[in-house]
Amino acid sequence: MAQTLELAFKYSMEDVLSRLALDPLNCVDLSNQTVKIPIDETIITIQSIGTLHEPKFMIIGLETDEQYERVLSIFHFNRSLEPIHQHFLGTNLHSLFLKFEGTPIITDFSLYGNIIKSIIHQQLNLSFAKTLTERFVNTFGRSKEGIWLHPAPEIIANLEVSTLREMQFSTRKAEYMIGISKAIAEGNLNLETLVSQSDDFILSELIKYRGIGPWTAESFLLFGLGRENLFPLADVGLQNSLKQLWNLDRKPMKSEIAPHLDSWSPYNSYAALYLWRNIE
DNA sequence: GACCAGGATTGCT
DNA sequence: AGCAATCATGGT
Incomplete structure (x- = not known):
């Protein structure tokens, strides 16, 4: 059973697929803009047939409504990225959100x-x-x-x-x-x-x-779980990303990062994601 | 051949 | 409570 899905907000499946492709365990076909994922015992195929501005997908292999809901949840198809994008345009991370516009949080399958x-x-x-x-x-x-x-x-x-x-x-x-x-x-x-x-x-x-x-x-x-307001201060990747973004000659200390969390809240997870994305 | 890496724990002050 | 040593080993 196959069905199509169109989103009413900008969504970069290209970015999602290239990020998934970083993990050799994922089954990504970049030339066909396709990824296969396991939902319990069922393998579902998601194919991108749209663009950043007009995202559209074929979802193939669905057997139940629950599986469909899982796909929507995993890929962030069920909630708009627009308010998040707007929020960060008013912060010191606006350049990252312009650069990676439409990048969602994808949750793990297990x-x-x-x-x-x-x-x-x-x-x-x-x-x-x-x-x-x-x-x-x-x-x-x-x-x-x-x-x-x-x-x-x-x-x-x-x-x-x-x-x-x-x-x-x-x-x-x-x-x-x-x-x-x-x-x-x-x-x-x-x-x-x-x-x-x-x-x-x-x-x-x-x-x-x-x-x-x-x-x-x-x-x-x-x-x-795809929670939206986490910023792992202990993560060296985030520290290095901020070092680069802020042009520091050393990694920022946690106490230097912490004051910014309020301005990124309630979307600190996206701040983290876009910072990771910027040094991959 | 150091030193660091998508940290966490243990054992010492 | 806070710091240092420890862990295994590939990458740079």
């Missing part, structure tokens, strides 16, 4: 995958983190219609630290990943039910677990 990915990315350069993520999914996940899916938490919960260690994960990362997978597998932690809670509640809940600090919890809110 909440568990989001946590795993964040733990892998902690303190590692992007390219090595990418290698580890790919190795992890290829080893423990499964492939469906050419798409690699994250393994079930139960599989990781039963691994030995040494198994991950052999795959060049640090002992600590291995402990973190197995620990959080156990909590999920045993039912102590249910990521899906956190969706209805406030940002602060989710932060405090996730940080209880070993291996999840402020950066990982904020990343879950931002890229897992």
